Amino acid sequence: MTRRRLKVIGIGAGNPEYITIQAVKALQQVTTFFIPLKGDDKADLHLLRREICERYIDHDRYRMVDFDIPDRARDGAYRSDVSDWRAAVRAIYLRLLTEELGETDLGAFLVWGDPSLYDGTIGIIEDLRAAGMEIEYEVIPGISSVSALAARHRVALNRIGQPFTVMSARQLEKGLPEEGNVVVMLDTRDAYRDLDADLDIHWGAYVGTEDEILRAGRLSDLQDEITDLRKKARAEKGWIMDSYLLSRRSDPKD
Missing domain, CATH: 3.40.1010.10 (Tetrapyrrole methylase, N-terminal domain)
Structure with missing residues (x-):
């Protein structure tokens, strides 16, 4: 053979x-x-x-x-x-x-x-x-979209002494983990809109490319803008590749 x-x-x-x-x-x-x-x-x-x-x-x-x-x-x-x-x-x-x-x-x-x-x-x-x-x-190995997202936003993925979780939007719909930051990939359904917690979001689409779009801040302030940007980008390019980092605002800063 x-x-x-x-x-x-x-x-x-x-x-x-x-x-x-x-x-x-x-x-x-x-x-x-x-x-x-x-x-x-x-x-x-x-x-x-x-x-x-x-x-x-x-x-x-x-x-x-x-x-x-x-x-x-x-x-x-x-x-x-x-x-x-x-x-x-x-x-x-x-x-x-x-x-x-x-x-x-x-x-x-x-x-x-x-x-x-x-x-x-x-x-x-x-x-x-x-x-x-x-x-x-x-x-x-390659540089993942998770690593690139954190680098472009100049943030750490984890908080001191806490884990961070990488999950899909399908998993996010079941709820946030009890502690630590969360990176969400493969979100085709704007799952962040269903979250009630007081969160910060670091979002990026086409990270590292000429078409890169970045937004960061309080989720409640940005969720409508991010939804509109995702819809517009998908319509213009025919596809979108994005990810985002969620962190609780009540957590202590590093």
């Missing part, structure tokens, strides 16, 4: 300069890049991956293989929808690695942000390995 070699490379949260030195060295070694297509609305995400390769690779001994990513169904139970979507993507990865990657090749998936945070690439590769495919792979 042919052994496939892969690198899963975190490329940061949107700014080409977020690429780490380790990632640049990894890019130089790759012979085949698998580049996802997610519809015309997200064409700039596709172009960013190509720009990163052109900027940091100093040779032309590589090729790019585009592939379509299916949309995830949203009309059933969340877990079953995600499970079905991952099965479809797993079948695509199986085809790519079987048909496009030889034993002497080194393939790569360029993952937005950090591969360990809200991305399914590692899990899908592990599923293929569990099914019997011989894959040797390395994960290169």
